[in-house]
Each structure stands twice: as structure tokens, then as C-alpha cells.
Amino acid sequence: MGARTNSPHRRRIEVPLTAMAIAHPPILSRCREVLAGGPTEAARRWKGPAIGCFPVYSPVEIFHAAGALPIGIFGAGGSVELTHADARFQSFVCSIAKSTLELAFQKRLEGIGGMVFHSICDVARNLASVYRRNFPDLFIDYIHFPQNPTSSGSLDYTSAELERVRRNISVWLERKITDDALRESIRAYNRSRALMRRLYQMREESPERVNSVEAYQLVRAGTLLPPQEHVELLEAALADLERRAVKRMDRIRVIVEGAFCEQPPMGLIEVIERAGCYVIDDDFVAGWRWFANDVAETGDPIRALAGAYCRQSRPSSVRHDMTRPRHEDLAKRVREKNAQAVIFAPAKFCEPALFDYVLFRRVCEREKIPHLLLEFEEKMWTFERARNEIETFAESLLFE
Numbered sequence: 001m002g003a004r005t006n007s008p009h010r011r012r013i014e015v016p017l018t019a020m021a022i023a024h025p026p027i028l029s030r031c032r033e034v035l036a037g038g039p040t041e042a043a044r045r046w047k048g049p050a051i052g053c054f055p056v057y058s059p060v061e062i063f064h065a066a067g068a069l070p071i072g073i074f075g076a077g078g079s080v081e082l083t084h085a086d087a088r089f090q091s092f093v094c095s096i097a098k099s100t101l102e103l104a105f106q107k108r109l110e111g112i113g114g115m116v117f118h119s120i121c122d123v124a125r126n127l128a129s130v131y132r133r134n135f136p137d138l139f140i141d142y143i144h145f146p147q148n149p150t151s152s153g154s155l156d157y158t159s160a161e162l163e164r165v166r167r168n169i170s171v172w173l174e175r176k177i178t179d180d181a182l183r184e185s186i187r188a189y190n191r192s193r194a195l196m197r198r199l200y201q202m203r204e205e206s207p208e209r210v211n212s213v214e215a216y217q218l219v220r221a222g223t224l225l226p227p228q229e230h231v232e233l234l235e236a237a238l239a240d241l242e243r244r245a246v247k248r249m250d251r252i253r254v255i256v257e258g259a260f261c262e263q264p265p266m267g268l269i270e271v272i273e274r275a276g277c278y279v280i281d282d283d284f285v286a287g288w289r290w291f292a293n294d295v296a297e298t299g300d301p302i303r304a305l306a307g308a309y310c311r312q313s314r315p316s317s318v319r320h321d322m323t324r325p326r327h328e329d330l331a332k333r334v335r336e337k338n339a340q341a342v343i344f345a346p347a348k349f350c351e352p353a354l355f356d357y358v359l360f361r362r363v364c365e366r367e368k369i370p371h372l373l374l375e376f377e378e379k380m381w382t383f384e385r386a387r388n389e390i391e392t393f394a395e396s397l398l399f400e
């Protein structure tokens with residue numbers, strides 16, 4: 001759906017940020033502190049080994065069970081100048097790959113002894129190799145997830161791959177990773193994922209209760225905290241948010257899709273809401289809330305993680321599932337969540353997201369779901385154009 005601009009009926013639906021943040025739960029200040037500290041501060045606080053996890057999904061339980069803190073590395077969010085990484089990648093590559101590499105060149109991953117990458121796209125594959133070549137002292141692993149997770153051999157294959165990762169981590173840290181420790185870590189991350197699902201449920205039911213930036217910060221903090229601390233933070237935040245006095249605004253309910261790897265600037269997330277939308281679902285930080293329900297806490301823990309990957313993963317552009325096409329799943333979510341529109345927010349040059357956009361758009365057109373494309377990159381400083389487009393889009397639905 002094309003966004004109309006300069007409509008004679010345009011009315012600014014802006015809600016001042018101060019109004020959006022009324023009765024700001026104090027726990028969110030803690031959350032912002034954690035985010036401001038970033039990966040190095042997270043590693044320093046942990047006082048043990050830390051391993052960086054490039055998006056999207058990483059089997060964090062294996063690292064955690066080895067006594068290492070898994071830390072989400074989502075690039076530099078526009079905070080570094082590229083002085084080395086540009087020379088190692090083509091110009092038409094997403095920002096997250098380049099800035100993740102730059103972080104290591106500029107020694108801004110202090111305290112992080114290893115990095116894990118996954119088979120999500122060619123860029124991530126190359127990034128793993130470039131890291132290995134340039135930083136031989138770092139532990140580097142690359143996880144090959146199955147191309148077809150629903151085939152009959154996928155469970156055995158994924159279990160073998162995760163066992164290989166367990167062995168590698170064990171050798172690196174010179175520490176045995178027991179099944180008991182793994183089950184304990186599965187329990188810990190299950191709890192934090194369940195609370196994140198509750199947060200998203202809250203947004204779906206009453207999006208005025210928690211704005212998108214707050215929800216994003218609450219989830220993103222989990223990529224820098226041990227799961228037990230994230231659970232405490234989420235429990236406190238959810239209790240505060242339940243009590244928050246709120247008033248529903250005149251906005252459209254949207255699903256944001258496409259930002260599963262590189263993360264949109266916080267300013268863009270804020271603008272989507274301020275320009276007239278309630279974001280009732282999205283795929284931000286998707287890998288850290290990857291499962292639709294709990295991973296099995298009993299039995300063989302590696303098999304449980306592999307089974308969860310093959311059978312309980314969320315639909316994603318980096319995970320092909322013949323039995324559950326992700327574009328059909330999007331249409332289903334729109335219906336079930338009573339969304340009025342979809343905003344596609346792929347990172348610039350993100351092939352998995354941009355290839356899928358064609359399929360998503362086709363299904364939106366078939367189902368007559370209004371949609372808007374909003375590409376972003378890390379170094380996006382001004383949001384005026386995005387704001388105008390979203391405002392026009394939202395108004396066209398509110399006042400049609």
C-alpha cells in the first residue's frame with residue numbers, strides 16, 4: 001500500500017514522549033543502565049568467561065551451562081566509525097556485519113573471549129571466517145542449523161551439531177558441561193522466555209500499557225544479563241506495568257516484521273508509535289525469544305534443545321519451514337491479533353528479509369492487509385521522513 005503524503009486532512013497524532021512515559025516504572029531505569037553499559041560492561045559484571053552471540057538464534061543454554069555468560073552482539077548501533085571493517089566487506093553489506101567486526105578491531109569487545117555465528121545468511125558465514133582470520137586469539141564457532149528443520153533427519157542432525165558445540169565449548173573453557181547443568185540452564189532461560197511471552201501478550205491485549213521502546217528495552221536487556229537477573233527484572237517490570245494507569249489513544253494496531261537480526265535504531269521504534277501506531281507484535285531480538293513454548297526440562301537436554309529448534313521455533317526469514325510458510329503465518333497473526341496493518345522493517349542490504357518481503361507483500365495483497373515498507377540502517381540519525389510516511393499511512397487507515 002502506497003503511503004499518501006501531503007493529505008489536506010492531515011492531523012498530527014503525535015503523543016509527546018513525556019505523555020507516553022507517564023508513571024514510568026523505576027525498573028526501566030535499571031534496564032536502560034544495562035543497555036548503556038553494553039557487552040563489555042555485561043562481561044565485566046559477570047566476572048567469568050563471556051561469549052558473544054551474533055543473531056539470530058543461539059543455543060545460549062550450552063554456554064550458560066559451561067559457566068559462560070552469553071551476550072547478544074547486535075553490531076554497534078551507529079556508535080562506531082568504520083575504520084577497518086569497510087576494507088573487509090563489500091559496500092552492499094548490512095551494517096550489523098560491518099560494525100560487529102569493527103567492535104573487535106576497536107577493542108570494544110573486552111571481556112568477551114569468543115563469538116558464535118550461525119547459518120542465517122552468507123554475510124554471517126563470511127563474518128565468522130573474517131573474525132577467525134583476524135582475531136586468532138578468540139574462540140570462534142559457527143553453527144550449521146538444518147536447512148529443512150522438519151525433515152525426518154533434522155532432529156538427529158541438530159542434536160549432533162549441538163553436541164559438537166558442547167564439545168568445543170567444553171574444550172575452550174576446559175570445563176565439563178553436564179546434562180544436569182544444561183537442564184538447569186534450560187529451566188532458567190525457559191523462565192525468562194515465558195516472561196517475555198507474557199510481556200508480548202500484554203502488548204497485544206492492551207498496547208497502551210507498555211510502549212514499544214519500553215518493551216524493546218526490557219527484552220534487549222536480557223541479551224546482556226544472566227537469565228536469573230533478567231527474570232527478576234521482567235517480573236518487577238510486569239508487576240509495575242499491570243498497575244500503570246493508562247488511556248488508549250487513537251492509533252492503528254500494527255505488526256512490525258523484518259528486523260530479526262540487525263536492530264532498528266531506538267529512535268525509529270519510538271517514531272513508529274508516536275506517528276500513530278500501536279505495535280502489537282514484532283520480531284525484534286527474535287532469537288532470544290525464539291520458542292513458542294518451553295523447551296523440555298527433562299530427558300536428554302541436547303535432544304530437547306534440538307527438538308525445540310526443529311519443532312517449536314518461531315517462523316522467521318532465517319529458518320525455512322515447509323510445513324508452516326512464514327508469509328502465511330504472518331497473515332494468520334494479523335487475523336488472530338486483530339492487527340490492522342503490517343510495517344515491514346528490513347535492515348538495508350539484509351537479503352533474508354528483503355527476499356521474504358516479496359512473499360509477505362504478495363500475501364498482504366491477497367488478504368488486503370495494508371502494509372508499509374520502511375528500510376533502516378544503524379546510522380540513521382533523522383526520522384522525519386519515516387515519521388511522515390508512517391503518519392500518512394496511519395491516518396489513511398484511521399480516517400478512511
Ligand code: SF4
Pocket residue numbers: 094096097120121122123124261262318347349350351352353
Ligand atoms: S542483517 Fe540480514 S544480511 Fe545482515 S547478517 Fe543479519 S540476516 Fe544476514
